Amino acid sequence: MSYFLTDDQKQIQDTARRFAQKDVEPLAQQIDREERTPRSLVDKAAELGFFGLTIPEEYGGTDQGITTACVVLEEIAKASPAFAGLLSVEMILCPGVVNLLGNAEQKQRILPKSATGERLMAFSQTEPAGAGNTAVHQTKLVAHGNGYRLNGAKLFCTQGEGETYLVMARTSRDGQEGYGVVIVEKEQPGFSVDSYEDKLGWRGTNTGPISFTDIDVAPENVLGDLLTGNADFAPVNQVSFMGHAATSLGCAEGLFDKTLAYIKQRQLYGAPMHNLSPISFKMADCFNKIEACRSLLYNATRMADEKTMTLPMGSMCKAYVCETAFEVCNTLLQFWGGSGMMDSTGVNRYFRDARTKLIAEGATEMHTSGVAHLVLGLSQPMYEGRRTSLGG
Ligand SMILES: Cc1cc2nc3c(=O)[nH]c(=O)nc-3n(C[C@H](O)[C@H](O)[C@H](O)COP(=O)(O)OP(=O)(O)OC[C@H]3O[C@@H](n4cnc5c(N)ncnc54)[C@H](O)[C@@H]3O)c2cc1C
Known part of the structure; x- marks a missing residue:
């Protein structure tokens, strides 16, 4: 597909195709067999600038848009759809949530490190009660000091080897129930990746359950309004x-x-x-x-x-x-x-x-x-x- 792509998009498509053929294809079977993607391959994708494609320039990205990001994912998926699935979370979902809900300080703190791959991100919403059935999700934020305390467990978190997690949790304020997103760093006490799943497909996306025990969430790690974050x-x-x-x-x-x-x-x-x-x-x-x-x-x-x-x-x-x-x-x-x-x-x-x-x-x-x-x-x-x- 090249008939309506700009010259810049064709160039990135070409880069992605060569990366897929030279670096991804030789590892695709290994990724599938071992259920893990080598960090070196993820880092290489970051070095090529793929992680910054949807991030604004003021936050370290190149802001080239969704079409360009999809062109890159399509090329990489030809060699390893699983690896492309993992990249999609890094390239679109996680930076997108921070860019949309975050304030200037949060964007400045998180997005440049996401754009360079210095800190890998993960998005964690699904719980045993069901991914979409958020009304009964049990992961909770309770007011504590001037921030919150987070407790709960999540399932199926892609990029369980991430460093910065966007976690959906229930909370309440002034008698009003809410559901929103907070930032949790893997170094925080109380954070745990319990294991990695052995899956039918998308093997190598490093997917697993994660849990939170009495994690302190400072106000600067709340993204947007906790009462409306999901919508x-x-x-x-x-x-x-x-x-x-x-x-x-x-x-x-x-x-x-x-x-x-x-x-x-x-x-x-x-x-x-x-x-x-x-x-x-x-x-x-x-x-x-x-x-x-x-x-x-x-x-x-x-x-x-x-x-x-x-x-x-x-x-x-x-x-x-x-x-x-x-x-x-x-x-x-x-x-x-x-x-x-x-x-x-x-x-x-x-x-x-x-x-x-x-x-x-x-x-x-x-x-x-x-x-x-x-x-x-x-x-x-x-x-x-x-x-x-x-x-x-
Ligand atoms: C490889 C992999 C990676 C994942 N990565 C992540 C991740 O990074 N972060 C994360 O939060 N989650 C992740 N998930 C979870 C994923 O989003 C959920 O598994 C998916 O949304 C389905 O939810 P569920 O498993 O809770 O199934 P359920 O909600 O229990 O649904 C079961 C079945 O019910 C049917 N169903 C569900 N909703 C409806 C509806 N509205 N109308 C009609 N039928 C319906 C469907 O057939 C569905 O398969 C991942 C899952 C997989 C398999």
């Missing part, structure tokens, strides 16, 4: 969903490219396998589906960058692109026959990563139900007339 960063969620859609798109493309090469050289019944019309028709169908995803995604990112987004385009992309990318990967896996089942070929990794995307950062049904509410006129877009992009 306040809905616009960031929407662009973050686009980042995840970009990794699914790259995942489908990565497997498509490998499968195309395979069916041209694989001989079946005395001829290259692509001579079989069911195979070639299905390849054409996968190609169409990938193009449809690309059009939806980059139209959405363009709207986000231009701040003209009036529909929950991130949810629409996340649901449609991730489901379609999984269908594509499922179809392509079949062409590899028994080889597709073997971990050694690296093929089923794409299938597993694509499947994981139907749940991580909100199950498809959660996104679809938000869109359905809007379509049926049961709710208003939460972000209408508000910032939809990070520097907005």
Whole structure:
């Protein structure tokens, strides 16, 4: 895809592609096998400037927007969708929340270190009661001194090896219940990463449960208004969903490219396998589906960058692109026959990563139900007339 990218975006795309092929691809199988991403690879992505792409220049970034960030994620996902998933959290979600909710001092303290990769960030919302069921979340902030005291436990925190955590917690003030975001540094007493999960897909995202015991949260570590924090960063969620859609798109493309090469050289019944019309028709169908995803995604990112987004385009992309990318990967896996089942070929990794995307950062049904509410006129877009992009 290059037909509407600017020259700068094409240059970054080229850098990301070379990084993916030279540095990520050789490690992709190891990341999947060992369930860990080497910090050196994360650092290299930071050195290339990827972490600063959505951060304003005054806070150490290059403020190039969501389209550029998605182009980078798409390229990297062609080699390792799992690594791209981890990067999406660093490049879009975490800096986006700080940039949107933080005051100038907080942004100055956190964003430059995020832009250079000096401090990796993580976003922690999900609890055993369910990611979206926030009304019953148990992680609590209780007023203490001039700040708060944090207690609770979270599940499935991507980048459990992070250094700065954005933690969602319940609180109350003057009899009013609230739910907002606080900053917790991994060095704080009472913070603990308990273990790392062994997962079906997105292996290597260093995902695990974390817990907080009597952690003191100073007022300067509260992001925005604690009573409204959750709703306040809905616009960031929407662009973050686009980042995840970009990794699914790259995942489908990565497997498509490998499968195309395979069916041209694989001989079946005395001829290259692509001579079989069911195979070639299905390849054409996968190609169409990938193009449809690309059009939806980059139209959405363009709207986000231009701040003209009036529909929950991130949810629409996340649901449609991730489901379609999984269908594509499922179809392509079949062409590899028994080889597709073997971990050694690296093929089923794409299938597993694509499947994981139907749940991580909100199950498809959660996104679809938000869109359905809007379509049926049961709710208003939460972000209408508000910032939809990070520097907005
Ligand atoms: C690899 C991975 C990485 C993750 N990283 C993070 C992270 O960094 N930080 C973090 O906070 N969380 C993270 N999560 C958690 C993730 O966001 C949740 O798993 C996801 O949102 C689903 O929530 P749940 O697991 O609580 O499922 P539940 O909320 O229990 O939902 C179960 C099922 O119910 C259905 N459902 C849910 N909501 C609706 C609805 N509104 N309408 C209809 N059906 C519905 C869906 O089929 C869903 O799969 C991660 C998850 C995975 C798998």
